[in-house]
Amino acid sequence: MSQVSRLFRAREAGILVMLVLFVAFVSLIQPRFFSTETLRIVLLAVPLILVAAMGQMMVLVARHVDLSIGSILGFSAIAAGMVFRDHPELPLFVGFAVGVLSGAALGFVNGLVVTVFKLPSIIVTLGTLSLYRGLLFILSGSKQIDPNDIPEPLIRMAQTSPIDIPWIVIIAFGVAFATWLFLNYSQIGRQIYAIGSNPVAAPLRGIRVMPVTILVFTLSGALAGLAGLIYAARFGYVNPGITGVGFEFTVIAAVVIGGVSINGGVGSVLGTVLGVLLLGSVQVALPILGVSGFWQNAIYGGIILIALVIDRTVRQGGLLARGGA
């Protein structure tokens, strides 16, 4: 296979082409889309999805899925928000620790149930999706965290930083970089791919599937928790009934567009970042194109299905090809 065709076949290249085509298409219709201001809005829209997408991507690579991240995001945001509200004297990092650790704990429970009882993660996390949402209602007493309870420095993180890029953007891309290092240069990272490619063979190669899988779910929960803080920073409030509802679908859409195979073992950080950027651009472009916001979910759903079909075609070299996988 020549270098050129290999490059063309790379999933990342395909997503990049889609991204460029999309931006070009929107800019043609509405030239003011192509501006640094739009780039700024897109960059502000992505951190929330990007951070959680890193976790979801690892879960998918390990051949699982985590439907509970929306509720984990809400739970962590509420937990951190309550710390901010009730103890304004504490430094900011305490709130961050509360958010990330509570997310990690909930993710740990997911991983534990999935691995100990050998159950499909999709059903387990469908259950914890409701379980955690209920818990967060109980924890918060159904009360919203108001804008004046969110500390000023946290809000500023969504607006400024020394180099004119908001802090949350820097954090999100930092998380992506760390995930890339982890998946490609650590032993556990490679083991996650091995588990996802062949769960039966992985233990035979000396991989301890259970702890690694639990770790993956814990990381996914922790990152959803971090996303909760980004939510609080960006929107300035946390509502138990709204925050994070349906978020899992947005993230799964982004990750699947990013070329992460739902059959496990395949997926890259670069692809996921591009997928998130594409989804972020769609989000920002819709109102600019004059398309009603009501279309957003339908478009996400359509994109997931198209990405699935593309994934299928790439893997097996033909839409109706038999065999493979």
Next chain:
Amino acid sequence: MNSIEKSPIPATTPRVIVREAAAPRPRWQVWLIRPEVVTLLLLVIAAIVATRLSPFFADLGFILESSTYYIEFAIVALVLTIVIISGEIDLSPAAQMALSACLFGTAFKAGAPIPVAIGVSLLSGLAMGAFNGFFVTVLRLPSIIVTIGTLILYRGLAQVLAGDKSISGFPSWFVGIDYRMVGIVPIPVLIFIAASILLGLFLGITIYGRQIYQIGTSEIAAIHAGIRVRRIKMGLFIASGLVSSIAGLMVASRLGSVRYDLATGGELTMVLIVMLGGTYIFGGRGSILGTFLAAWLLVIIATGMTVANIAINAQLTIMGLLLIVSIIATNAIYARSQR
């Protein structure tokens, strides 16, 4: 022919060998630890506890009346049971309910008479089911992720159709199906009972029913046995779409209006009913009777909690917990008993 190679080797292969070596359990033991029996026991316990919590509960009429909210999901859960026994899953019925109900509402608003609007809605159910089935049986994508995609798509299309407004103003004969009674039994409950009997017979005594169990137990073996696996699965997804649109119409009638967020979160309730009824999540095992009992178990638990003044939000926690506990329990039972 290499479609045979396509299917993954079942992870339980070694266990099957061990099972064949073990002596068969006594028949009474096999019967006693059937998940349906566990569901029935839970049902009795839940009824006793609920009656203790509130004297209202001893009233059968009250239970039947308060069941109408869950009965729509329970009706869909009957078909979902068969889909899961065949080794697939459909997470999109709640969204299908919303979209077909919104299509009904839109058609009605556009001036179509109610019967025509109902026809539109039922047709859309067939189409949505066929769409799911196309991805699963023709493109051979995993149903679990396909139906997550279509769940978002159908709900999104409902949102496009209806916006954030509700459509109402249906004629009075159409509204209030849950208030029409035969004796003390509301019509939706009668529909549920009739559907349970029909589907129970279909699954239990027809050749198709046996074939569905066979597909869920081992798809490869089913293909070898000449069972038309793809055609049957397609049929099941279409049936799921059709029953979802019927349930959507029942909600429209009960509420007297439709909105895009109708039946939100219903996928949890439906999967919960099926799992509580002891259907095996990996396919091949389960029964309509189990789902039927589980629906009443859920009705009693849910109304019991409401009567006991447990907030709706806290009920979410209990529902989620129930789902997880019930699949762990069903799994454990099937791991112990062989049939």
